[in-house]
Structures are given as structure tokens and as C-alpha cells.
Amino acid sequence: MQMYDLPDRKGHFGPYGGVFVAETLIHALDELRDQYEKLRTDPAFLAEFAHELKHYVGRPSPVYHARRLSEKSGGAQIWFKREDLNHTGAHKINNTIGQALVARHMGKRRIIAETGAGQHGVASATIAARYGMECVVYMGSEDIQRQSPNVYRMKLLGATVVPVESGSKTLKDALNEAMRDWVTNVENTFYIIGTVAGPHPYPMMVRDFNSVVGKELLTQLPEVIGRQPDAILACVGGGSNAMGAFYPYIPHRDVRLIGVEAAGLGLDSGKHAATLCAGRPGVLHGNRTYLMQDENGQITETHSISAGLDYPGVGPEHAWLKDTGRAEYVAVTDDEALEAFHLTCRLEGIIPALESSHAVAYAMKLAATLPPEQVLLVNLSGRGDKDMNTVARHSGITF
Numbered sequence: 460m461q462m463y464d465l466p467d468r469k470g471h472f473g474p475y476g477g478v479f480v481a482e483t484l485i486h487a488l489d490e491l492r493d494q495y496e497k498l499r500t501d502p503a504f505l506a507e508f509a510h511e512l513k514h515y516v517g518r519p520s521p522v523y524h525a526r527r528l529s530e531k532s533g534g535a536q537i538w539f540k541r542e543d544l545n546h547t548g549a550h551k552i553n554n555t556i557g558q559a560l561v562a563r564h565m566g567k568r569r570i571i572a573e574t575g576a577g578q579h580g581v582a583s584a585t586i587a588a589r590y591g592m593e594c595v596v597y598m599g600s601e602d603i604q605r606q607s608p609n610v611y612r613m614k615l616l617g618a619t620v621v622p623v624e625s626g627s628k629t630l631k632d633a634l635n636e637a638m639r640d641w642v643t644n645v646e647n648t649f650y651i652i653g654t655v656a657g658p659h660p661y662p663m664m665v666r667d668f669n670s671v672v673g674k675e676l677l678t679q680l681p682e683v684i685g686r687q688p689d690a691i692l693a694c695v696g697g698g699s700n701a702m703g704a705f706y707p708y709i710p711h712r713d714v715r716l717i718g719v720e721a722a723g724l725g726l727d728s729g730k731h732a733a734t735l736c737a738g739r740p741g742v743l744h745g746n747r748t749y750l751m752q753d754e755n756g757q758i759t760e761t762h763s764i765s766a767g768l769d770y771p772g773v774g775p776e777h778a779w780l781k782d783t784g785r786a787e788y789v790a791v792t793d794d795e796a797l798e799a800f801h802l803t804c805r806l807e808g809i810i811p812a813l814e815s816s817h818a819v820a821y822a823m824k825l826a827a828t829l830p831p832e833q834v835l836l837v838n839l840s841g842r843g844d845k846d847m848n849t850v851a852r853h854s855g856i857t858f
């Protein structure tokens with residue numbers, strides 16, 4: 460097996476990653492990097508994290524053979540990693556608990572977070588309630604409209620939700636606003652970033668916390684199928700559920716790693732969020748990575764039916780995995796994702812998140828081209844309860 464040991468000490472994955480922030484944050488990021496460097500190999504810290512994952516989140520999440528969906532596709536067998544069964548309904552809680560524990564070790568009692576669909580906001584509000592911390596969540600006012608049930612959940616959990624009115628009033632604007640808060644309140648505040656983006660050490664830290672998913676798979680799959688899978692598939696917004704599943708498999712060269720982006724209305728329409736498939740490298744939110752941008756380097760508007768994939772950047776480690784060819788990146792349209800959503804509901808009795816439905820859609824397409832003894836593992840990143848309104852609007856099924 461080939462060694463893989465990235466990022467370097469400055470947070471670089473080849474030409475990607477790094478630290479591109481205002482001077483006022485450099486000290487805070489250095490402090491965080493040093494603290495986390497110690498904690499990531501500290502047995503007491505890792506035991507504390509493992510305890511929370513087992514007793515509060517309900518890990519390990521099962522692996523499940525989607526038998527009827529596999530039959531429907533014809534060809535390879537499709538299996539799910541059931542992150543939808545986690546407390547709060549998605550993979551986001553894994554990383555949020557990890558960062559909240561780091562915050563506690565650093566003596567910070569106030570946490571802030573950005574959120575798009577609201578899943579990361581809910582996870583942050585949840586853990587703040589559990590640890591008795593103050594929680595402020597920044598959310599674009601457009602997203603507040605689209606995702607009102609999650610806004611209400613955050614408020615029930617005791618968080619303050621701050622509407623962001625700048626720019627397109629969505630996730631990237633919420634991220635900007637959270638960064639601004641952090642600059643002002645860095646003494647007592649910990650910023651919990653919801654995906655493998657941002658300045659070093661965030662992409663590494665979020666990956667490490669989510670890689671519990673891939674580590675579980677490494678032992679679970681030999682138990683149920685007698686070997687490792689032929690491919691692992693995951694949807695990619697910022698890329699945290701995908702990185703979590705991929706990371707422990709990077710040295711396993713015969714396992715294909717496939718990231719599925721949102722093609723929205725189609726890659727040719729310009730209305731999509733397929734950053735790795737159609738973007739170019741640049742700098743956003745503290746790191747260098749692929750971005751959706753025009754000829755002048757202006758960030759362009761993205762579109763996806765799933766708010767969780769609607770982000771114009773992507774984690775820098777994915778940029779590196781793409782350039783080196785270790786992972787493949789493809790894109791699936793809104794309509795294809797919706798079709799996979801309905802099939803998963805009716806054939807498996809599982810209502811998947813629209814984000815996860817993108818990975819299911821591509822798995823079904825790929826399965827049809829492969830022999831029945833091959834195994835495709837889909838990381839089912841979350842459950843679809845949050846998407847009822849969106850699906851009802853698009854499918855004409857009344858709510």
C-alpha cells in the first residue's frame with residue numbers, strides 16, 4: 460500500500476489548501492493548529508470522541524444491501540452506509556461533536572457556525588445544548604425561507620439564528636459573515652466549520668472527524684461481503700461526507716473513489732454546482748481550491764435542487780485527489796437525483812436526503828454497466844425528512 464500523509468504542516472494538499480485569511484485570524488488559526496495537533500493523537504481525547512459517537516450519535520451506523528434497488532439497476536450490487544440513521548439525521552454530527560470537544564479543551568464557551576440547508580446549524584445547536592455552550596448560527600435569508608423547519612429546530616435547541624442579507628443570501632454569504640464574527644470575537648469564540656473547507660487546519664480536522672465513516676467500513680465490509688468494495692460513492696457539496704468515507708481507503712488503490720456533484724439543470728445550462736467537473740482553481744474562504752467563477756475570477760451563482768450541495772467551492776483535498784486521479788468526479792442532474800430519491804423510497808423503504816440521492820443516482824447508472832458480483836458502496840449521507848417541501852413542489856405529490 461502506498462503512503463498518504465497529507466496535508467503538510469502548512470495545510471497544503473499539493474497546490475491546494477493553505478491559509479488565506481486576514482492578519483487578525485492568523486494567531487487564532489496557529490493556536491487551533493497547535494492544539495489540534497496534540498489532540499488528534501491524544502488517547503484521552505480520542506476516547507472521549509469515540510464515547511460520544513457511540514452513546515449520543517448511535518454509531519457504528521449499519522451497512523445495508525439495497526437489494527431491490529440493485530435488481531432494478533441490473534448489474535452490480537448497491538450497498539448503503541446508513542449515515543441517515545445518526546442522531547440529527549446526517550453525517551454532520553460526527554464533525555460537530557469533534558470540533559465542540561476541541562472548543563471545550565480550548566476553554567471557548569461560545570460557538571458559531573454557518574449553515575445552508577440547516578443540517579450543520581442543527582448539529583451545532585444540538586451539541587451546544589448538550590455541552591451548555593452559547594450557539595450563534597449564520598444563515599442566508601434565502602435559505603431561511605427555503606428551510607424553515609430546520610430554522611425552528613435550531614431555535615428549539617436554544618441557538619440564535621442570524622439572517623444574512625448580503626450577496627445571494629445563501630451559504631457562501633453565511634460563511635463570510637461567520638468569518639467576520641470570528642475576527643471580532645476570537646477570544647471567547649470557536650468557529651465550527653461544517654465541511655472540509657476553510658483555512659488549515661479545518662479541512663484536515665473535519666476530514667479526521669468524519670473519517671470514522673471510512674474506518675467503520677474497513678471492518679464492516681469484510682464481515683458482510685468478505686472483502687473491500689469495488690467502489691465507494693458519495694455526494695460532494697463541500698466534500699465532508701465523501702472525504703470521511705474516502706480517506707481511510709486512499710491507500711487501497713483497487714477501490715475506486717467516486718465523488719458525485721450536483722449538475723443542477725445540466726452542466727451546459729450554467730445552472731449547477733459541479734465545482735470539480737466544471738470549475739477552475741482560485742482562492743475562497745481561506746483556501747486554494749476549485750471554484751465556480753467567471754473569466755474575471757468573480758464567484759458565480761450556483762444551483763442545485765439540494766441546498767446542501769449548493770456551494771461554489773469544494774474542499775482542497777478533493778481538488779488534489781482529482782488532479783492526481785486517485786478519485787473520480789462526476790455530476791448528476793436535479794431530475795436524475797429526484798428519480799433516485801423516489802426509487803429509494805419505494806424500493807427500499809428509506810427516504811434519503813436529496814444530497815445523498817445524487818450518489819444513489821450515479822451508483823444505479825454505474826451498476827448497470829458492471830457484473831453482478833461487483834459491489835458499489837454508497838455513503839447515504841442523510842435522511843430526507845428535511846426535503847419534503849422541495850420534493851412536493853417538484854413532484855406534484857401534495858404534502
Ligand SMILES: *Cc1c(COP(=O)(O)O)cnc(C)c1O
Nearest residue numbers: 696697698699700767814840841
Ligand atoms: C451538508 C450535507 C451534504 C453536503 O456536505 P458535504 O460536506 O459535501 O458532505 C450532503 N448530504 C447531507 C445529508 C448534508 O446534510
